[in-house]
Amino acid sequence: MPAELVGASYRCSTCGQELAEAASLLPASDSRVVPCSGISAHSCEVAGKRTLLFSTCQSFVINPFPRRFELVLVEKIIARAATEIGPEAMLENSWFEGHAHRVLVCTQCEEHIGWSYKSRHGDMMYGLALSVSKFWAWLCLCALVAFALYQVAAGGHVLVAAATLLIALLKLSPHLLL
Numbered sequence: 001m002p003a004e005l006v007g008a009s010y011r012c013s014t015c016g017q018e019l020a021e022a023a024s025l026l027p028a029s030d031s032r033v034v035p036c037s038g039i040s041a042h043s044c045e046v047a048g049k050r051t052l053l054f055s056t057c058q059s060f061v062i063n064p065f066p067r068r069f070e071l072v073l074v075e076k077i078i079a080r081a082a083t084e085i086g087p088e089a090m091l092e093n094s095w096f097e098g099h100a101h102r103v104l105v106c107t108q109c110e111e112h113i114g115w116s117y118k119s120r121h122g123d124m125m126y127g128l129a130l131s132v133s134k135f136w137a138w139l140c141l142c143a144l145v146a147f148a149l150y151q152v153a154a155g156g157h158v159l160v161a162a163a164t165l166l167i168a169l170l171k172l173s174p175h176l177l178l
């Protein structure tokens with residue numbers, strides 16, 4: 001869980017750094033927020049404020065092991081609590097109409113905590129990821145282990161099966177651990 005609500009603030013769940021105040025949550029009725037297709041929104045109440053909880057899943061085109069995210073939008077991040085990394089802001093594959101996105105990480109532990117969204121007019125909003133599901137990566141891990149066991153059971157060499165599994169695990173590990 002990249003970010004979590006603790007009291008009246010969202011904090012990095014890895015290092016505990018305060019990322020945003022719950023008071024910064026965008027109201028459910030905010031006209032700037034127009035979700036694209038592929039992301040769903042549910043009205044909820046957080047710290048006495050009516051806001052939207054978004055849930056979405058990456059496409060297989062972007063990630064061979066798509067992740068499912070739940071996120072909320074805030075209008076500001078606490079100064080120096082997070083920084084943008086990776087490619088320049090782009091509109092392509094954004095989850096919000098007219099907003100170019102970048103990856104956002106915690107400045108203290110460099111954990112991925114969400115995304116920044118910049119409108120054509122330069123206005124910013126930030127998506128804080130509250131949960132991440134790595135279902136497809138774990139499913140692939142189960143399939144790899146099952147295949148290795150099958151190789152051994154079918155009379156294959158244990159060392160060859162183990163080496164093949166190890167190489168596959170090294171390839172898969174960034175999708176499971178990062």
Ligand SMILES: [Zn+2]
Nearest residue numbers: 012015106109
């Ligand atoms: Zn952190």
